[in-house]
Amino acid sequence: MTSILTNMAAMSALQTLRTISSGMEETQGRVSSGMRVGEASDNAAYWSIATTMRSDNMALSAVSDALGLGASKVDTAYAGMESAIEVVKEIKAKLVTATEEGVDKAKVQEEISQLQEQLMAIAESASFSGENWIAGGVGTDTTAVDVTVVSGFVRDANNNVSVKTTSYNLNATAQAAAGDPQMTLLFGGDATGVIDEATGILGSVATDWALVDFDQSTAGVQAAAGAVSGESVYTLDITNYTNTDMAEALTLVDAALAAMTSAGAELGSISTRIELQEDFVNKLSDSLDSGVGRLVDADMNEESTRLKALQTQQQLAVQSLSIANSSTEVILSLFR
Known part of the structure; x- marks a missing residue:
């Protein structure tokens, strides 16, 4: 029709x-x-997943920035510790030189005094963004303090999110017994954070190093030492030392070197971990971008x-x- x-x-x-x-x-x-899924109405499931993954990726970007900041702190501390180790090695060499007969200990002490001033300069300057991991710190002269750097962002199987951190112990107190934490600070800090020259690896006096035998008595037992007993690496003055005093001074410097080397190794391991985590975060971020792209692009x-x-x-x-x-x-x- x-x-x-x-x-x-x-x-x-x-x-x-x-x-x-x-x-x-x-x-x-x-x-x-x-984009083929730009709104929830296009595909609610894919849009929801993509939105969550983008949120996680933004968090990873913030973690990457935090890792960069943490790496800078650790690298600064490591550089300072490494430089201080080299200076203490020089002091040790000067002590060995001073043990020779006929050497003017006063002249050697002049060189040692310059090296001691350099140690303080290194300790004071190894600061990044207001944080110094080798000297100072509020109350570190009496109590160890943990500092942390961000090391990761995690979403677990239950969809809970958390930020992971790596800690480093700022310790300026000498070991009282075997197994106690070793010192990691060249100098501790008082209640206001000002460097305390009488604490830390370089500031602790000989008799504070209870694990070092300064008078050749029973190993591991603290006893009254001679002229070295009230001296630290930072205040060491060998002008009037006897041969016995020189041997004890070498023991003191060597103990300090061992503690500094241990602290440097720990800083180095943290730096390596941060580098690995930075690389992983970058790869993870790229993977998330790729995953989101497969869903919505x-x-x-x-x-x-x-x-x-x-x-x-x-x-x-x-x-x-x-x-x-x-x-x-x-x-x-x-x-x-």
């Missing part, structure tokens, strides 16, 4: 054109944004092909609608 009121062919063509236009709008949106080759096809279909649909609308004009010839 032919009707001038209802054109079924035109209605069908119009519906097709609307469907094609909707498809073109969706495809053009993907082409312009580069549009395949531009596919979308461009689809857009071209839809443009052709749209042209055909318009042509079809035009034919459907013109078909009713045939009825006019019946009334001529």
Whole structure:
């Protein structure tokens, strides 16, 4: 039946054109944004996962920045400790020189005094962003203090998130017994954080090193030493030392070197761990970006092909609608 009121062919063509236009709008949106899942309405599951992963990636970016800051602190401390070790090695060499008969100990002491001043200069300057991990620190002259650096960001199987840290112990108190933590600070800090010259590896006097036998008595037992008993590496003055005093001074310096080497090794291991974590965080961030891309990114080759096809279909649909609308004009010839 032919009707001038209802054109079924035109209605069908119009519906097709609307469907094609909707498809073109969706495809053009993907082409312009580069994403096939840009909103929750596109795919709620993928959109939710991608949003969470992007949030985690932002956290990882912050962790990466924190790792860089932590690495700078550790590297500064390590550089200071390494420099101090070299200076103490020089002091040890001067002590060995002074044990020779006929050597003017006063002249050697002048050199040692300059090296001692250099040790303080190193300790004071090894600071990054207001933190010094080899000297000072509030109350470290009496109590060990832990400092931390960010080392990771974790989302566990229960979807709980947490930030992981690595700690380093700032200790300026000499060992009282075997097994106690070794000193890690060249000098401790008082209640206000000012460097305390009488504490730490370089500031502790000989008799504070209970694990070192300064008078050749029973090993591991603290006893009254001679001229060295009230001296530290930082205050050592060999001008009037006897041969026995020189031997004890060497023991003191060697003990300090051992403690500094241990602290340097720990700083080095933390630095290595941070470097590994930085590398892992960068790779993890790239993996998250890649994972999100697989979920929500549009395949531009596919979308461009689809857009071209839809443009052709749209042209055909318009042509079809035009034919459907013109078909009713045939009825006019019946009334001529």
